[in-house]
Amino acid sequence: MTTVLVPPNGVSSLIYPTRSTAKSESAEVLVKMQEDIREQMLRSYLIGSRANQALAEIEAVENEASFDGWDGYGGKALDPKACAVATCFLEALPTTTPIPEISADNDGDVALDWIFGPRKALTVSIDARGRCSFAWMRGQSTVRGTDWFTDEIPANITYALAQLTA
Amino acid sequence: MRWLSSLRNFLRVNGEKTEAQKSEGYELEPHDLVSRFIYSSRAFSAQHGFAKPGAFNPEPYSKLSVFHSTGLSDKEIWGNGRKTLSAQRGRDKIYCRADLSVAIFISHLLKVIRDDDPFERHTSVVGWPNNANPDQRKADVKAICLELSQDPEVKLVIPQKPITKDDSEPLA
Numbered sequence A: 001m002t003t004v005l006v007p008p009n010g011v012s013s014l015i016y017p018t019r020s021t022a023k024s025e026s027a028e029v030l031v032k033m034q035e036d037i038r039e040q041m042l043r044s045y046l047i048g049s050r051a052n053q054a055l056a057e058i059e060a061v062e063n064e065a066s067f068d069g070w071d072g073y074g075g076k077a078l079d080p081k082a083c084a085v086a087t088c089f090l091e092a093l094p095t096t097t098p099i100p101e102i103s104a105d106n107d108g109d110v111a112l113d114w115i116f117g118p119r120k121a122l123t124v125s126i127d128a129r130g131r132c133s134f135a136w137m138r139g140q141s142t143v144r145g146t147d148w149f150t151d152e153i154p155a156n157i158t159y160a161l162a163q164l165t166a
Numbered sequence B: 001m002r003w004l005s006s007l008r009n010f011l012r013v014n015g016e017k018t019e020a021q022k023s024e025g026y027e028l029e030p031h032d033l034v035s036r037f038i039y040s041s042r043a044f045s046a047q048h049g050f051a052k053p054g055a056f057n058p059e060p061y062s063k064l065s066v067f068h069s070t071g072l073s074d075k076e077i078w079g080n081g082r083k084t085l086s087a088q089r090g091r092d093k094i095y096c097r098a099d100l101s102v103a104i105f106i107s108h109l110l111k112v113i114r115d116d117d118p119f120e121r122h123t124s125v126v127g128w129p130n131n132a133n134p135d136q137r138k139a140d141v142k143a144i145c146l147e148l149s150q151d152p153e154v155k156l157v158i159p160q161k162p163i164t165k166d167d168s169e170p171l172a
Helices: A025-043 A045-064 A080-092 A155-165 B002-014 B019-024 B074-083 B102-107 B134-150
Strands: A101-104 A110-117 A120-126 A131-138 A141-148 B033-038 B064-068 B096-101 B111-114 B122-126 B155-157
Touching: A045 A080, A045 A101, A080 A110, A080 A120, A110 A155, A120 A155, A120 B134, A131 A155, A131 B134, A141 A155, A141 B134, B033 B074, B033 B102, B064 B074, B096 B102, B102 B111
Parallel strands: none
Antiparallel strands: A101 A110, A110 A120, A120 A131, A131 A141, B033 B064, B033 B096, B064 B122, B096 B155, B111 B122
8 A cells, every 4th residue: 555644733744754664665665755855854954954953952951961950959960861862852853843942951851942932832851761741832821741752753742833833 | 008018018028037937937928029040051041031941940859949039139139149159060150030029929829938048038939739640740840830931020130241159249
């Protein structure tokens, strides 16, 4: 059977890693084409420098919060495993998504914050297990929850980003 | 009788506290002001002019430390902030502070207790969500921190340069 990958919630899926399980010859050709385009985009100067910028930010945050008490209030040192998971999370983000502001939480998690305007924001904390605690607001509504990052951006967070960038 | 109200407020803030108040602390009023000193350069966005949600995170002790700043001038608040600094890494600079009224915390069902411990005017914001499920608790706390971060009544005050212990300017 030939499958077509539909962008979730209107977000471009070109930079999502291919996840098709289709077996037919034409499906394999489609998957290969998509993967080629994705690799091409990731190699491009603009997207490459964007990714590098995010990864450099993670490294800087890791350095700043590498010891207990880094925040002046006895916060726990950033968990290196949480940094590794956050790095994978950032790499899996659609290239059309703005780069978040990256910081550390005082319980050792990595915090990613997107601010799109007054009361239009998303914050996600990522721990070493891939737990994504998130809260986002749009106007008077605030949504909170927990989801898990394995190898793709959790649906709740993709949805939030789509709502906030619409 | 506005002067009487002002006098009462002055005495409440500056007057002698009973022994019980001294040992247990006392709850601040909605109109009181508090300041959250920010010692990390990544806990705020100078570009957007707001403190990030993490700046209000009460972990790891489930209480948020703030400074009771009612009645103090800007210079006095910084002077007191400077007194909290030490040579200890992570506590050697104040990059900015977030000023907000106690009413904002109360609107999130939090309590603001002035306890004067470990320094005078130290205040603790307590009553954070305490769900037995740690995942749910974290999400609940994050939602409040995001609300605080995005509240237009929360004023971020950024000095021209970070406040350090050795600044030549005399302490207020």
